[in-house]
Amino acid sequence: MRSVDIIGVGITNFGKHIETSLVELGGRVAIEAIKDAGIKPSQINAGFFANMQAANIFTDFTVGQNVFWQAGINSVPVFNIENACTSGSSAFNLAWMGVASGMYDIAIVVGAEKLVVPNLGLMQAGSTELDTLEGLVVPNAFAMRANLHMATYGTTKEQLAMVAVKNRRHAGLNPLAQFRSPITVEEVLNAPMIADPLTRLSCCPNADGAAAVVLCASDYSRQYTSRSVNVAASVLVTGSYENPCNMAQWDADRRASSIAYERAGLGPQDLDVVECHDAFTISEIVHYEGIGLCPEGEGGRLLESGATSLGGKIPVNPSGGLLSKGHPVAATAVAQIVEGVRQLRGEAGACQVEGAKVFMAECMGADKAGDIKSCTVNILQN
Amino acid sequence: MNNDLKPVMEGIFEVGPPSRLNGAICPECNKKFFPKPMVCPHCLGEVQNIELSTEGKIYTYSILRTKPPYGLPQPYAVGWVDLEADGLRIFSLLDPDRISDLDFGKRVTLRVGAIGVDNNGQACLRYYFTPKDGGEQ
Numbered sequence: 001m002r003s004v005d006i007i008g009v010g011i012t013n014f015g016k017h018i019e020t021s022l023v024e025l026g027g028r029v030a031i032e033a034i035k036d037a038g039i040k041p042s043q044i045n046a047g048f049f050a051n052m053q054a055a056n057i058f059t060d061f062t063v064g065q066n067v068f069w070q071a072g073i074n075s076v077p078v079f080n081i082e083n084a085c086t087s088g089s090s091a092f093n094l095a096w097m098g099v100a101s102g103m104y105d106i107a108i109v110v111g112a113e114k115l116v117v118p119n120l121g122l123m124q125a126g127s128t129e130l131d132t133l134e135g136l137v138v139p140n141a142f143a144m145r146a147n148l149h150m151a152t153y154g155t156t157k158e159q160l161a162m163v164a165v166k167n168r169r170h171a172g173l174n175p176l177a178q179f180r181s182p183i184t185v186e187e188v189l190n191a192p193m194i195a196d197p198l199t200r201l202s203c204c205p206n207a208d209g210a211a212a213v214v215l216c217a218s219d220y221s222r223q224y225t226s227r228s229v230n231v232a233a234s235v236l237v238t239g240s241y242e243n244p245c246n247m248a249q250w251d252a253d254r255r256a257s258s259i260a261y262e263r264a265g266l267g268p269q270d271l272d273v274v275e276c277h278d279a280f281t282i283s284e285i286v287h288y289e290g291i292g293l294c295p296e297g298e299g300g301r302l303l304e305s306g307a308t309s310l311g312g313k314i315p316v317n318p319s320g321g322l323l324s325k326g327h328p329v330a331a332t333a334v335a336q337i338v339e340g341v342r343q344l345r346g347e348a349g350a351c352q353v354e355g356a357k358v359f360m361a362e363c364m365g366a367d368k369a370g371d372i373k374s375c376t377v378n379i380l381q382n
Numbered sequence: 383m384n385n386d387l388k389p390v391m392e393g394i395f396e397v398g399p400p401s402r403l404n405g406a407i408c409p410e411c412n413k414k415f416f417p418k419p420m421v422c423p424h425c426l427g428e429v430q431n432i433e434l435s436t437e438g439k440i441y442t443y444s445i446l447r448t449k450p451p452y453g454l455p456q457p458y459a460v461g462w463v464d465l466e467a468d469g470l471r472i473f474s475l476l477d478p479d480r481i482s483d484l485d486f487g488k489r490v491t492l493r494v495g496a497i498g499v500d501n502n503g504q505a506c507l508r509y510y511f512t513p514k515d516g517g518e519q
């Protein structure tokens with residue numbers, strides 16, 4: 001496999017884009033990323049487009065070809081990819097594989113989503129799945145994990161709330177985040193209850209948004225830019241679906257990050273900055289443990305120590321995370337990678353982690369049999 | 383119980399008394415499943431129908447306070463129940479009338495009842511577990 005770099009990125013703010021179509025959102029970031037990379041559209045050998053809900057919400061499908069042609073990309077292979085919250089990082093993983101394998105020299109990834117529509121309701125898996133018919137919706141799936149984590153390890157409601165407080169504090173420094181005013185632990189705990197112990201401020205809001213990256217074989221990236229960032233590892237795993245499943249931990253995080261660390265020749269102690277899938281406050285705490293930032297059960301205490309705040313030992317979600325930015329599902333995991341590129345280029349503005357050299361993006365998608373459907377870990381390095 | 387109602391999903395349970403969940407076992411791997419898979423995912427061999435234990439204990443649970451799907455009561459609770467006799471952990475609706483009695487490790491019993499609606503908006507039967515001590519319905 002060849003070494004692969006990221007040579008260009010593009011991103012919209014996350015929030016309401018009522019007047020902008022999904023195709024236009026995707027087109028905008030594709031154009032931005034291509035210009036940032038210093039290449040022409042005709043130099044791109046393949047396009048990977050991630051979206052989850054367009055078919056449900058807009059009865060639209062194979063959107064990628066429409067997105068990419070706006071940015072001058074035609075004739076080459078274009079793929080449309082859905083993998084729940086990891087749709088974007090799955091598209092990235094495929095693009096990386098395509099370039100690393102030598103099949104393509106340059107590939108582009110776009111993740112785009114529009115979710116701010118009336119009466120969207122709670123997200124749930126397909127109506128043919130038994131768990132869904134028995135009442136499983138996304139918030140209670142995470143609430144069950146939260147309750148179990150508290151009962152098993154002594155994690156507190158206050159520690160859960162502190163995830164939202166920390167990420168909102170970070171979002172105050174990120175002009176692209178949707179919710180930027182500071183919140184307190186009391187405000188999080190006293191917000192309307194969604195699924196005990198998760199209140200409205202413990203759950204990420206919906207958002208529209210898009211993000212794009214251009215990947216290039218490292219042998220050629222210097223021809224185009226001096227600001228390239230290396231992909232040290234790109235890993236995707238699925239759940240094991242063994243029964244019984246330990247729901248206080250995410251084994252998939254552990255498996256994906258172990259593979260990624262091994263391929264990159266790095267360990268958790270080498271990370272300078274992390275973006276993880278904080279769809280709910282509990283998620284971020286369990287991800288700390290899964291990717292090895294702390295021992296099993298210690299996530300709540302790691303957070304409370306301040307280690308994962310900007311200025312701490314290992315800042316997590318300096319962008320404000322999904323809890324503050326919102327979660328345009330298929331854009332999310334591409335946006336995490338864009339955040340990482342900006343951190344490693346030293347272009348993250350007020351969210352910058354000084355001297356960041358190694359970045360991890362962790363993302364996870366959808367429940368199955370108490371396990372998950374998809375988990376991605378990408379490590380970027382300067 | 384209204385016997386005209388259909389189960390929320392065909393073939394998932396037998397309506398009692400006593401009501402039973404339809405599981406399966408792979409005789410080769412000696413592994414049990416719920417719901418019944420097409421074949422054993424470990425060896426791709428045929429699986430045999432079995433009735434699962436009607437007794438278990440709560441592994442974890444949560445209470446949804448916001449607007450419920452499928453006409454379920456507001457609030458309602460769901461959880462994962464350990465069927466210790468079968469070595470299986472299964473997802474289930476929990477008794478909406480006993481929400482305040484739920485706890486980790488709580489012993490529960492299987493029931494089938496008319497709760498909520500199905501994908502077509504028709505009232506239907508769902509399986510659920512109810513806490514064992516007291517509160518006989």
Ligand SMILES: [Zn+2]
Pocket residue numbers: 408409410411412422423424425426427
């Ligand atoms: Zn078998």
